[in-house]
Amino acid sequence: MPELPEVQTIVDQLNQQAIVGRTITAARVYWPKTIASPDPEQFCETITGLTARKLTRRGKFIVCQLSKGQTLLIHLRMSGRLNWTAKGNARNKHEHVILEIDQTHELRFQDTRKFGRLFLTQAPQTILGRLGPEPLDKTFTGRRFLSMLQRTRRQIKPLLLDQHFLAGLGNIYVDEALWAARIHPLRTSNTLTAAEAFALHRSIRQVLRKGIMNMGTSLGNGQGNFYSANNRPGKNADQLKVFRRTGRPCLRCGTTIVRRMVAQRSSHICTKCQQPPCDGKTPKKRTTA
């Protein structure tokens, strides 16, 4: 599932293709449900003739500001990807939306599992406004993160996956960040010490920056896996320290990495580096930071 670094990689590559300034000269929808709003017919009619003004990312959304006050939001969900190609190349059956660009190129939304969604809207904030802060933004400081953690009493892993709490993280980068900060995924957010919160804040930003530098994480060769807009897999999979390393030694202490279900998601943990929380009867000893 594409997370912040994968989405950023796609945005960066489309910007390298100089998508800004180009015009959508036709639109075709092959799987109507992919268009979340408006209805597919209206979508094609409205988007045709609009020019791309700016391409950015917010959380896991690709945000394309268009002329006439319209914005195209793309959420890749499980297996969505964007293919940038010359016009007229044969369409594969998983390419559900095709935007013709300047009559010479096509931007195609491909999605084997069909959970991805496109929104064409004049009010993107109604969707984006609900997202939590951007983890790589300057305003997302360690102190702010600490106070966010202290305001709630939720298990840290599902909390970090909650896009309303913090935008952009998914299963891979949360496992990596928790391991790097030596925090067990079942810890309750407000039991983290200030030192732990600052360490987690640092590691979240580090794993995301490294993911972007390596142009995303691709975990296999399947159609549903992450590929950039240039049809290239990311290089971050070799750099993962804990995710999908079940049964292999922890790179820090040698303890065998285990896989546990946490909030219906598989989690990869070193049980020595990441001490599980004590049960409710014996509150975890808090150290002052």
Ligand SMILES: [Zn+2]
């Ligand atoms: Zn370890």
